[in-house]
Amino acid sequence: xxxxxxxxxxxxxxxxxxxxxxxxxxxxxxxxxxxxxxxxxxxxxxxxxxxxxxxxxxxxxxxxxxxxxxxxxxxxxxxxxxxxxxxxxxxxxxxxxxxxxxxxxxxxxxxxxxxxxxxxxxxxxxxxxxxxxxxxxxxxxxxxxxxxxxxxxxxxxxxxxxxxxxxxxxxxxxxxxxxxxxxxxxxxxxxxxxxxxxxxxxxxxxxxxxxxxxxxxxxxxxxxxxxxxxxxxxxxxxxxxxxxxxxxxxxxxxxxxxxxxxxxxxxxxxxxxxxxxxxxxxxxxxxxxxxxxxxxxxxxxxxxxxxxxxxxxxxxxxxxxxxxxxxxxxxxxxxxxxxxxxxxxxxxx
Amino acid sequence: xxxxxxxxxxxxxxxxxxxxxxxxxxxxxxxxxxxxxxxxxxxxxxxxxxxxxxxxxxxxxxxxxxxxxxxxxxxxxxxxxxxxxxxxxxxxxxxxxxxxxxxxxxxxxxxxxxxxxxxxxxxxxxxxxxxxxxxxxxxxxxxxxxxxxxxxxxxxxxxxxxxxxxxxxxxxxxxxxxxxxxxxxxxxxxxxxxxxxxxxxxxxxxxxxxxxxxxxxxxxxxxxxxxxxxxxxxxxxxxxxxxxxxxxxxxxxxxxxxxxxxxxxxxxxxxxxxxxxxxxxxxxxxxxxxxxxxxxxxxxxxxxxxxxxxxxxxxxxxxxxxxxxxxxxxxxxxxxxxxxxxxxxxxxx
Numbered sequence: 173x174x175x176x177x178x179x180x181x182x183x184x185x186x187x188x189x190x191x192x193x194x195x196x197x198x199x200x201x202x203x204x205x206x207x208x209x210x211x212x213x214x215x216x217x218x219x220x221x222x223x224x225x226x227x228x229x230x231x232x233x234x235x236x237x238x239x240x241x242x243x244x245x246x247x248x249x250x251x252x253x254x255x256x257x258x259x260x261x262x263x264x265x266x267x268x269x270x271x272x273x274x275x276x277x278x279x280x281x282x283x284x285x286x287x288x289x290x291x292x293x294x295x296x297x298x299x300x301x302x303x304x305x306x307x308x309x310x311x312x313x314x315x316x317x318x319x320x321x322x323x324x325x326x327x328x329x330x331x332x333x334x335x336x337x338x339x340x341x342x343x344x345x346x347x348x349x350x351x352x353x354x355x356x357x358x359x360x361x362x363x364x365x366x367x368x369x370x371x372x373x374x375x376x377x378x379x380x381x382x383x384x385x386x387x388x389x390x391x392x393x394x395x396x397x398x399x400x401x402x403x404x405x406x407x408x409x410x411x412x413x414x415x416x417x418x419x420x421x422x423x424x425x426x427x428x429x430x431x432x433x434x435x436x437x438x439x440x441x442x443x444x445x446x447x448x449x450x451x452x453x454x455x456x457x458x459x460x461x462x463x464x465x466x467x468x469x470x471x472x473x474x475x476x477x478x479x480x481x482x483x484x485x486x487x488x489x490x491x492x493x494x495x496x497x498x499x500x501x502x503x504x505x506x507x508x509x510x511x512x513x514x515x516x517x518x519x520x521x
Numbered sequence: 522x523x524x525x526x527x528x529x530x531x532x533x534x535x536x537x538x539x540x541x542x543x544x545x546x547x548x549x550x551x552x553x554x555x556x557x558x559x560x561x562x563x564x565x566x567x568x569x570x571x572x573x574x575x576x577x578x579x580x581x582x583x584x585x586x587x588x589x590x591x592x593x594x595x596x597x598x599x600x601x602x603x604x605x606x607x608x609x610x611x612x613x614x615x616x617x618x619x620x621x622x623x624x625x626x627x628x629x630x631x632x633x634x635x636x637x638x639x640x641x642x643x644x645x646x647x648x649x650x651x652x653x654x655x656x657x658x659x660x661x662x663x664x665x666x667x668x669x670x671x672x673x674x675x676x677x678x679x680x681x682x683x684x685x686x687x688x689x690x691x692x693x694x695x696x697x698x699x700x701x702x703x704x705x706x707x708x709x710x711x712x713x714x715x716x717x718x719x720x721x722x723x724x725x726x727x728x729x730x731x732x733x734x735x736x737x738x739x740x741x742x743x744x745x746x747x748x749x750x751x752x753x754x755x756x757x758x759x760x761x762x763x764x765x766x767x768x769x770x771x772x773x774x775x776x777x778x779x780x781x782x783x784x785x786x787x788x789x790x791x792x793x794x795x796x797x798x799x800x801x802x803x804x805x806x807x808x809x810x811x812x813x814x815x816x817x818x819x820x821x822x823x824x825x826x827x828x829x830x831x832x833x834x835x836x837x838x839x840x841x842x843x844x845x846x847x848x849x850x851x852x853x854x855x856x857x858x859x860x861x862x863x864x865x866x867x868x869x870x
Contacts, residue, residue: 438733
């Protein structure tokens with residue numbers, strides 16, 4: 173039986189709008205905080221017991237239509253031998269940033285052997301989903317080349333990406349070589365997940381929204397497109413998302429993805445007009461709205477369900493950015509029920 | 522003689538494109554860091570000797586067409602008796618956040634008497650500009666009601682504004698009453714600056730870009746419009762800007778401002794099509810581009826000058842966000858010269 177999420181992503185007819193939440197597995201869940209206590213983020217991401225349990229927690233609690241594989245954008249880097257630490261409250265910190273051709277040459281390719289634990293984690297999640305939640309899809313995950321490059325070049329999270337942009341403009345050949353290598357790394361990371369049983373994947377370009385459309389097209393889009401292209405033989409639906417990407421939406425939609433995630437700032441009906449016909453949309457409830465009372469949140473959910481159904485390429489309900497850590501863990505489940513109820517009613521199923 | 526910046530802002534013909542930089546007065550200048558050493562941000566903002574000197578530093582160094590009054594968004598709050606501290610590396614922290622009707626009632630209005638030092642600072646800047654830089658305009662400054670409200674409601678800087686948005690949706694009457702009071706405060710703060718000699722003003726809505734266009738129109742726009750309306754008798758050009766406001770541009774352009782600042786993500790030619798005819802544009806070089814080599818930065822500057830001159834409502838060259846702290850202090854001056862050179866050449870003057 174084909175999963176509802178997979179059908180919607182393929183722009184096929186569905187009986188209800190599928191729904192999941194970016195960062196649904198994470199700090200907003202007390203059971204996650206309990207499980208993670210005393211274990212670092214990167215160690216958690218490499219421990220199949222923890223990864224599978226954390227990935228499944230929101231499936232059990234919220235009844236979402238998809239599990240998103242619990243990992244981090246820098247996991248492939250670490251697996252390839254890069255000295256990286258995720259510092260709580262800061263983010264990933266890279267011990268030796270990559271800023272020269274010599275730095276790049278020291279960066280090893282990622283081999284599937286180095287992430288056999290990832291395959292094992294995926295297998296465990298799929299086994300439980302198949303047994304207990306057969307209509308819930310497992311979405312694989314990796315960071316897009318530009319976003320991973322920004323961490324590598326800056327040496328950590330950056331609000332302004334000045335070193336990355338300076339290299340992009342000042343040494344476009346080196347910049348391109350870095351993104352090419354990181355694109356291969358992301359593709360390998362996703363390939364292992366798909367081979368082990370993930371039924372879809374999302375490529376996150378967290379920082380693309382810090383580029384103008386012209387720069388995105390010239391310096392970034394070809395490298396993201398290469399990732400999608402190299403995974404096309406898997407014949408699974410692909411998702412692409414970046415925050416603050418209203419201006420980039422028409423370009424990001426041409427990267428070779430089946431579903432394009434829409435930032436919460438963009439009106440979904442506008443997004444529908446900005447993307448090529450037949451592409452599915454994902455999104456785009458503002459995660460901060462989950463802090464509003466249910467009687468004002470509910471109509472917002474309905475509005476997005478209706479706008480999504482009005483789009484002729486399919487719609488996957490999601491937030492327009494990740495679940496915020498202080499979110500009441502009871503709220504996502506209410507949204508799932510409401511999305512299912514309204515969409516089933518409209519679709520007459 | 523009418524200043525070039527004032528002419529451009531009024532969509533009148535000019536002999537060259539005027540240029541200034543948001544946050545031109547600040548941490549990127551060694552003379553600023555020296556002057557500020559040992560003095561807190563809020564104390565600096567209330568000391569006319571320091572304010573006038575800091576405001577004038579970039580005029581002397583970069584040869585910009587405008588000085589932007591050195592202050593901070595929370596200065597009016599502090600002057601009205603709110604316990605607020607600007608914590609280095611964090612931002613403004615409010616001791617008692619405003620979250621209830623009773624909290625709001627305790628918030629005093631700002632009286633001009635409470636900011637006589639601001640009038641004095643403006644007077645000093647104008648005296649030196651008149652004497653030494655008669656073609657350099659002085660732009661006054663205040664935060665827009667939504668941005669100030671977010672600090673007050675959250676209790677400090679917030680990446681997601683969840684408390685602010687929850688109140689906006691959950692208690693729109695209280696939210697509106699807070700923005701109304703803060704709008705009066707911003708208007709008083711600017712009024713004092715204009716009365717003391719500022720020749721234009723910019724209302725900064727730093728956080729507006731975190732709202733959808735529909736929410737911006739309904740909950741925020743009327744309060745920003747009230748600020749512009751209450752200052753219209755001054756007959757000086759007004760500027761409005763917020764970062765990440767591509768989606769909001771058509772709405773922000775109707776707030777009653779003469780010039781609309783464009784975020785660096787938005788193509789200036791697109792911006793020209795999104796705003797009502799006759800409105801001047803300001804912007805929009807990516808501040809991170811100032812870290813690129815001059816031979817790639819220079820054509821970017823030229824591109825923006827040309828796009829600005831192609832817009833029929835006037836153009837003020839600026840960044841599409843503030844100067845970054847690590848910017849080489851020699852670069853803004855090079856940009857000023859280049860903007861003047863190219864625009865003069867094109868305009869045949």
